[in-house]
Amino acid sequence: MPSAVEASGGEPASPVHGGHDSADPRRWKLLALAALGVVYGDIGTSPLYSVRECFHGSHALAVNETNVLGVLSLIFWALTLVIAVKYLVFILRADNHGEGGILALMALLAPAGRGISRRTWVVVLGLFGAAFLYADGMITPAISVLSAVEGLRLASEDIFQTWFVEIIAVVILLGLFRLQSRGTAKVGALFGPFMLFWFLLLAALGVWHILEMPSVLSAINPLYAFHFFVENGVTGFLILGTVFLVVTGGEALYADIGHFGVLPIRASWFAVVFPSLLLNYFGQGSLLLRHPEAAIHPLFEMAPDWALYPMVVIATLAAVMASQAVITGSFSLTLQAIQLGYCPRLRIEHTSSDQKGQIYIPAVNRSLMIAAIALVLGFQSSSNLAAAYGIAITITMVVTTLLFYVLIHHHWKWPTWVAVLFAGFFLGIDLSFFGANLLKIFHGGWFPLVIAAAIYVLMSTWQDGRRLLAERLRASMLSTELFVAEIMVNPPIRVPGVAVFMSGNPMGTPLALRQNVAHNHVLHDRSIILGVQTAEAPHVPDEQRLETEEIGEGFYRATLRYGFMEEPDVPADLTKLECLGAGFDLKKVSYYLGRETLLATPRSGMYMWRESLFSFLSRNAQPATLFFHLPPEQVVEIGAQVEL
Structure with a gap:
C-alpha cells in the first residue's frame, strides 16, 4: 500500500488531511x-472536576499559596506540552491518508514492519x-x-x-444513549455554537476572578511547579494523577482529523x-486563594449565586455534548476494528443519508x-470516578507516543x-502521569484495566x-x-445465470463451490x-476497487478492496x-456463502477456551449477507463443520 509519507521518508506526504484543509x-x-463541539467536548468539561479533585476530598492538598500556584503551574505546562506541542504540533501530522486515531496509526505501521516481532508489538500496542x-468511552459520560449535576448540591444538600x-x-x-439511534447530524449542528458559548463563559468567569487577584498569573513560571514538588515530596508527585485530568480528551484531537482536518482543529x-x-483554571486558583472553602466545587462557586441553576444546566448540556463525542x-473505532479484522461483524446503521460517517x-x-x-x-460521585478516569487515558497516551516513535x-x-x-x-511526561495514577488502581483504577483487558482478549482472539480458521481452510x-480442470473431465450440468461465490481466499476453491458441485451436480454459465x-x-x-481475472471455462476470479473507514457494498x-456485460440485471445473480460451524479441538493453534470464545463470537456475528449488503432472497448458504 502507498505510504503516508513521501518517498524521501522525511516528512508527511501532504498537509491536507481528510480533504478538509481547504484554502x-x-x-x-x-469546520x-x-x-469545538465534537473534538473539544471532553477536554472542555475538565474544569468541572480537575482543580476540585486537587483540593477537595480525602487526599486533598491544603489550600495555600504554594499549592495553588504550584498546581496552576502544572496545569499550564501540562496543557502546553502534552496538548499544544505533542498533539497539536506533532501527533496530528501522523495521519493515515487523512485519517487519525490509534487503529489508523497501527494499520499504517504494522504492514511496514520488517520483522515479525516489530509487527507483533505494533499490533499489540494498537x-x-x-x-x-473503549474504557474511556464508558467513564467519560458518567463522570x-x-x-x-453535582452542582445542584451547592443549592441545597438536603434536597439534592x-x-x-x-x-x-x-x-x-x-x-x-436512547437518542443515539436517531443520529447526531441535526443535533451536531448545534454542538459547535453551544461549545463556543461554553468556552467563552469559562473565559469570562476566569477573567472576572483573575482581576480580583492578578498575581495568580505568575504561576506560568515553571519554578512554582518545582517549589510545589519540593514542598510536597511524594504527595506532590501523586497529585500529578489529578492534574492529568486537564488533558483528558487529547486522543480525540488525533482521532478526528479525518472529519475536520488539521487546520480547523489547530485553529479551534x-x-x-x-x-x-x-x-x-487561573480564575479558579484566584478564587481558592481568596476563599479556600470554595474547593468543594470551584467552577460553580465562580458564578454569582443567582446564576447557579443556569450554570448547572449549561454545564450539564456541555457534559452531554462531551459524552456524545x-x-x-x-x-x-468499532467500524475500523471490524474492517481491520479485530472485531466480529456487528449491525451498523446509517443515521444520515448525506454523511457517511x-x-x-x-x-x-x-x-x-x-x-x-x-x-x-457504583462509584456514586465524580470524585470517586476521577480515580478510574486518569489511568485509561495515560496508558493510551503512552501507546500513542511509542507508536509515534516507530x-x-x-x-x-x-x-x-x-x-x-x-x-x-514526551514518554517521560506520559510515564510520570501514569506513575502518579498507579495508586488509583485500588480506588477505582482497576475498572478501566479490567475492561481494557477483556476487550483486548476479545479483539486478539478474533484476530x-x-x-487459524484461514489456515484450516x-x-x-x-x-x-486445478478444480476447474478436474470437473471439466466430467462436466456438470450448466444452467443460465451468474453465481458469485464469496471466499476469504479467492486463489482457492470456496467450500460452497465444491459442495454445490458435489451435491447438486450443477454450475452456472x-x-x-x-x-x-x-x-x-x-x-x-x-x-x-476491483481486480478481475479470467480463469477459463466460465470461471472468473475477482477481488474487491475497501478502506478501513468504508463499508463494503458488494452488489x-x-x-x-466486465464479464457481466452492459445492462446486466443484478437481480439474476445468485450469491453462495459458506457457513462454517466451528469446533474447538485440542489441536495446536489456540487454547481451547480461546477457540470456544472465537466460535461463540463467530456464531453471534452479523451475518455476511447483511454486512456485504447482499439481497437475502438471492443468497444461498452452504454449511460445513471446521475443526479448529
Whole structure:
C-alpha cells in the first residue's frame, strides 16, 4: 500500500488531511466551529472536576499559596506540552491518508514492519490502546454528567442528596444513549455554537476572578511547579494523577482529523479552547486563594449565586455534548476494528443519508450505556470516578507516543538520536502521569484495566481465530485452476445465470463451490470467485476497487478492496465487472456463502477456551449477507463443520 509519507521518508506526504484543509477561509472556519463541539467536548468539561479533585476530598492538598500556584503551574505546562506541542504540533501530522486515531496509526505501521516481532508489538500496542479508548468511552459520560449535576448540591444538600443526584444523572444518561439511534447530524449542528458559548463563559468567569487577584498569573513560571514538588515530596508527585485530568480528551484531537482536518482543529485550540481553559483554571486558583472553602466545587462557586441553576444546566448540556463525542468516537473505532479484522461483524446503521460517517452501532451503544449507568451507581460521585478516569487515558497516551516513535524513526527516517530524544521527552511526561495514577488502581483504577483487558482478549482472539480458521481452510483447499480442470473431465450440468461465490481466499476453491458441485451436480454459465479485502488505508480509490481475472471455462476470479473507514457494498461494486456485460440485471445473480460451524479441538493453534470464545463470537456475528449488503432472497448458504 502507498505510504503516508513521501518517498524521501522525511516528512508527511501532504498537509491536507481528510480533504478538509481547504484554502477557503470560510470553510475551515466553519469546520473549526464544528470541531469545538465534537473534538473539544471532553477536554472542555475538565474544569468541572480537575482543580476540585486537587483540593477537595480525602487526599486533598491544603489550600495555600504554594499549592495553588504550584498546581496552576502544572496545569499550564501540562496543557502546553502534552496538548499544544505533542498533539497539536506533532501527533496530528501522523495521519493515515487523512485519517487519525490509534487503529489508523497501527494499520499504517504494522504492514511496514520488517520483522515479525516489530509487527507483533505494533499490533499489540494498537489493540491495547484501542481497548483503553473503549474504557474511556464508558467513564467519560458518567463522570462528565455526574460532575455537572453535582452542582445542584451547592443549592441545597438536603434536597439534592447523593441518591437523588445519581437518579438525575442516570435519567440524563438514559436519554443520551436512547437518542443515539436517531443520529447526531441535526443535533451536531448545534454542538459547535453551544461549545463556543461554553468556552467563552469559562473565559469570562476566569477573567472576572483573575482581576480580583492578578498575581495568580505568575504561576506560568515553571519554578512554582518545582517549589510545589519540593514542598510536597511524594504527595506532590501523586497529585500529578489529578492534574492529568486537564488533558483528558487529547486522543480525540488525533482521532478526528479525518472529519475536520488539521487546520480547523489547530485553529479551534489556539484561538478559543487553550486561552479559555487557562483563564478559567487561573480564575479558579484566584478564587481558592481568596476563599479556600470554595474547593468543594470551584467552577460553580465562580458564578454569582443567582446564576447557579443556569450554570448547572449549561454545564450539564456541555457534559452531554462531551459524552456524545466519545460515544460516536466509539462507533467509528468499532467500524475500523471490524474492517481491520479485530472485531466480529456487528449491525451498523446509517443515521444520515448525506454523511457517511454518521453511524450507529446498537451493540456498542448498549454496552456503553450499561457501563456508564453502573459506574454512576457504583462509584456514586465524580470524585470517586476521577480515580478510574486518569489511568485509561495515560496508558493510551503512552501507546500513542511509542507508536509515534516507530513512525518518526522507521517511516520519516529521523536520525535515531533525534527520534529517541524526542520520544523519550514526551514518554517521560506520559510515564510520570501514569506513575502518579498507579495508586488509583485500588480506588477505582482497576475498572478501566479490567475492561481494557477483556476487550483486548476479545479483539486478539478474533484476530487469531480468523487466522487459524484461514489456515484450516487453506490446508484442505484446492486451487481454482486445478478444480476447474478436474470437473471439466466430467462436466456438470450448466444452467443460465451468474453465481458469485464469496471466499476469504479467492486463489482457492470456496467450500460452497465444491459442495454445490458435489451435491447438486450443477454450475452456472458464469461463476465468479469473489474475495473482499480491507486495505491499510482508510479509503480505496474507485480505480483500485476491483481486480478481475479470467480463469477459463466460465470461471472468473475477482477481488474487491475497501478502506478501513468504508463499508463494503458488494452488489453495487459488482456492476463494474466486465464479464457481466452492459445492462446486466443484478437481480439474476445468485450469491453462495459458506457457513462454517466451528469446533474447538485440542489441536495446536489456540487454547481451547480461546477457540470456544472465537466460535461463540463467530456464531453471534452479523451475518455476511447483511454486512456485504447482499439481497437475502438471492443468497444461498452452504454449511460445513471446521475443526479448529
